[in-house]
Amino acid sequence: MLGIKITGLRATPVNIPLEKPMWWTGGYYPGTSKTIIEVETDQGIVGLGEAPSIDVLESIRAMGERLIGADPLDVATCESLCVPPWQIVQNTDDSSVVKAFGAIEIALWDIRGKVAGEPLYRLLGGAVRKEIPFTEYFGYRVGGETEPQEVANYCARMSEEHGSTMFEGKLILGEPELEIDTVKALRETLGRKAMLRLDSNMQYSLPTAFRLFREIEPYNIRNYEDPVATFEEMAELRRHFTIPISTHTPDIRKAVATRGPAYIVTNFAVLGGIARAVRFIGACEAMGIGFWCYSGDAGITTAGYLHMSAAMPWISEPSQSLFRWQIGDVIEGGPFQQKNDVIAVPEGPGLGVSLDREALNHWHNHLVQNGPLDHFYDPAMPGRFRRLPLN
Known part of the structure; x- marks a missing residue:
């Protein structure tokens, strides 16, 4: 044309x-x-x-x-x-x-x-895989799971209903002991083979992260995302513990220089688009830094993840997902939802999805009616951002 x-x-x-x-x-x-x-x-x-x-x-x-x-x-x-x-x-x-x-x-x-x-993955060189893995999500939810065993029971139900064996979540209420108890409950309920990844969005001070890692290391944690605020602190944790660390901060040079995060987890738009993401992932591969995609997106970005993960051998770990919790989407048939941990890459031309x-x-x-969904505010104090105590 x-x-x-x-x-x-x-x-x-x-x-x-x-x-x-x-x-x-x-x-x-x-x-x-x-x-x-x-x-x-x-x-x-x-x-x-x-x-x-x-x-x-x-x-x-x-x-x-x-x-x-x-x-x-x-x-x-x-x-x-x-x-x-x-x-x-x-x-x-x-x-x-x-x-x-x-x-x-x-x-x-x-x-x-x-x-x-042609589907996007063919324009990127063809597919090395056609079924793309994603984790289920868990956490403490308003009107939902609020105790360690409740979180573990939820994950067990996802395993029974959807064949899920890969799980990631945030256990963030400002209490490291609660996170430790929940990790123990998850492992005891799900067994040895389930994948467990954690994410605290830089919640902890380095001393508290040391205490947390010491307690959870025996429970075979696949990865912990942003446990502390800086790459230097992540490097200190890696010197003492075997739990791999990932970050949302897409700075390959600093990751290599500090030997802090072992993985970068981000969004293709943040990197400047598909073409720049291809180059970014190639640089990650050259420097031995892993890569996967974060959660919370609508079906258009998710389709991009599916095609890129199909075409890029270096994306070997499952990406995050909130699919099971999202009540809406903008694509026909959305949101995507995994079965037995995977979603098939769309085969239609381009991204392979249609706008609903x-x-x-x-x-x-x-x-328009409710305003943007603000995920920083404190519902107990309208107009103020939430502040957790620094542990």
Whole structure:
């Protein structure tokens, strides 16, 4: 298809609520708010993208104006129209433009796949796997699990109902002893073979993390994400314990220099899009740093995860998921849900998913009527952010 041009871009903010709010380090987590992107072309092909937040909404719309008339297959030129020189953005400017364009860039790849009539994973070199693993999620939830054995029983039920053997969660109520007790209950209930990963979103001081790791190390923890606030503190933990550590901070150079996190867990839009994510993952492979994708996204970003994980041999660990808890999505048939730990990669052209217009309007209206889903506030003190005691 020759001469295809971008004719418009629509950016729609939506809420993606959870069935029951979860507690996390930052506060009360009722779900997240996303920006859904539709890049329109003069050939009638529409590419779908998704930003992991709504703070970049206006930047995305402004970039859409700049892209009018551009060739959506020429990703490099589209980036040059939207993003200042990369080294300046990363060091001295507002890096939110990277996230804004990264979300649009996903839509450009969706267009590329639709023009070629091929699923995204084939454009990335073909599939090394067709079934992509994801973890189930657990945690302390409002109106749900509030005690260690309740969390363990929930995971056991997911195992019985869905064949789940991989689990990850946040055990964050400001009490390390509660986390220790829950880890013990999980292992005793699920047995030796279940995968257990933990995440505290940098909750703990280094002395408390030492105490926590000493207690949970015998329970075969596959990975602990951001147990402390800095790479240097992570490196100190790794010198004394065998539990691998991951981080949401995508800094390969510092990870290698400090020997802190062994894995980086992030979102493709945050990295600047599909093309830059491919290069980022290649750099991770060269430096021996693992990679997987985080949770809480709608079906468009999730489809991107599926295709990238299909095509990239280095993504060997399961990505996170909140699929079972999400009560809505913007794609037809969404949210994705795993069975026996895996989801099949979509085989349709591009991302292989279709927008559910009725669902998009519904969750946009939810945001308009209720406001964005703020996962930092303290429900006990309206207007204030939650603060856990520093342990």
